[in-house]
Amino acid sequence: MLDKDQDKMLSRVRAAKQEGYYPYFRAITRSLGPEVEVDGRRLIMVGSNDYLGLTFDSRVAEAAEQALRCFGTGPGGSRFLCGNMSLHENLEERVAAFVGKKTSVVHTTGFLANLGGLTCLSGPKDVLLCDREAHASLFEGCRASGARVLTFVHNDPASAAGHLAKISAKHPEAEVLLITEGVFSMSGDVCELPALIRLKDSHPGTRIYLDDAHGLGVMGRGGRGTAQHFGLVRETDFVMGTFSKALASIGGFVASDDEDLMVFLKHQSRALMFTASLPASSAAAALACLEIIESEPERVERLWEITEKARRGYRDIGLVTGSSKSPIIPVFIGDEQYAFRFSVELFENGVFALPAVYPAVPRGQAIIRTAFMSTHEDRHLEFVLEVLDKLARKYRIRACDLETPDQSLAAAGQR
Ligand SMILES: Cc1ncc(COP(=O)(O)O)c(C=O)c1O
Structure with a gap:
């Protein structure tokens, strides 16, 4: 028997699934490093921790x-x-x-x-x-x-x-x-x-x-x-x-x-x-x-090269990325449900990146966690930036859409 809190949590999972914004436990049917297949669809993976792309060496x-x-x-x-x-x-x-x-x-x-x-x-x-x-x-x-x-x-x-x-x-x-x-x-x-x-x-x-x-x-x-x-x-x-x-x-x-x-x-x-x-x-x-x-130290060098390109691309779009100084670059969303929806839309547009919500991040500060790999080619990044740009405008999560970054986090839930 589930207690009240467990039941509440389960209801949230069921509602997210029913309403089509449940982002977790996606079954990858084939992995190719920076690209993965889910149900026959090819997506760019920007959430993996396989930073040096050695999983397929x-x-x-x-x-x-x-x-x-x-x-x-x-x-x-x-x-x-x-x-x-x-x-x-x-x-x-x-x-x-x-x-x-x-x-x-x-x-x-x-x-x-x-x-x-x-x-x-x-x-x-x-x-x-x-x-x-x-x-x-x-x-x-x-x-x-x-x-x-x-x-x-x-x-x-x-x-x-x-x-x-x-x-x-x-x-x-x-x-x-x-x-x-x-x-x-x-x-x-x-x-x-x-x-x-x-x-x-x-x-x-x-x-x-x-x-x-x-x-x-x-x-x-x-x-x-x-x-x-x-x-x-x-x-x-x-x-x-x-x-x-x-x-x-x-x-x-x-x-x-x-x-x-x-x-x-x-x-x-x-x-x-x-x-x-x-x-x-x-x-x-x-x-x-x-x-x-x-x-092969050049693998680490390439990881940093693609990371810095991504960081510049995120900055040009106007995404709020906190103080990351590594290949993990979070995209701040704020509200959890909003982050779920954003992730599902990324997925529908060919990008595999997941939301992180409380307790993985402080409450109300949901992010989309993106991470880069040395095996990401520039064309992968260009595709991801294009999708992020489109969705950032739609979801109004760019710094210029928000009055202050702090408010952005609080306000996200009220959109
Ligand atoms: C900071 C940190 N420590 C420890 C772990 C646990 O490592 P493992 O996945 O090898 O169990 C993780 C995994 O996500 C992590 O991010």
Whole structure:
């Protein structure tokens, strides 16, 4: 039996489906990277996290196939017991070296890496101080840790500093883990890492946990991540990342220079010990991607080239895109239902991009999340810009249609 709130939610889903503006769970029948097919129709994909377009690289597919033939389709158990493969250990070594850390622990997904990482790196006496717009997996990890959880204003080091001062005064014995994302998954904002790291000077003992799911393969020299981008790898205590985005696979890791702590994590993470390990084909695909990224830095360069072209195109249309500094460029809509309708119309016009609504973004600040890939050709972008221009005029979401960007968000619901 559903309770009242669950029933309400279900009614909203049913109404959206009946009225034709339900945008989620679209079944892709064939994927070709920057283009996908849905029910025989070809669409331009501008929502994928396959930033370097490696999902369709034949070398990656071959490595996955070879591993599958050698190790089988499933892992046969958790890493702790019978499912630990040499591939996992190679991957731990390679990815740690890639992000500039001594060692890492691979989990089956990025979500599980955050869950396992945060529960093992903190205890009930500690404080987890987390950016308010952090990913759900970080909040799940915070919750499961049993530590005191506080949030600071999104990407605002001054807000984090205020919390740290209060924590020092009230709980001087508490260890603080400051949690942020390198590139925020919805807004595309890049974190203020230098300012956050400087807080360690006035609050010694504070450690930094950087979820770089969207920075890996994207930010820094050759895609080595956000900490590398700022030259702050050593100062960033923990770098977490996933293989499910630029590394065209699935899986996640936590990397650190503290080797003892990583051994502890490996033996204490319930999210690692009590779930099946990463299948061999996925581990081999991630390894192959690392090799390609290292030898072909031009992929990262192309990603930034197409991203900057897109950003200029959005600006010329007059879209409100917030403060994104990455290949994730949100188009602000405001009202949730309006964003659903906008996404459905994008779809009907040949563009696959989805809305993000609360709790993925703050309430009333729905966006269409667009993201670019190095394999997007200029003709793909031109098509997307043409459609966005047409719909932005129709939906009156351009900055010039709105009195102020803030009002735009509030007013969107009343159109
Ligand atoms: C910032 C962030 N962290 C963690 C994850 C979880 O990663 P995975 O999809 O590998 O489980 C995601 C996935 O969307 C993410 O965006």
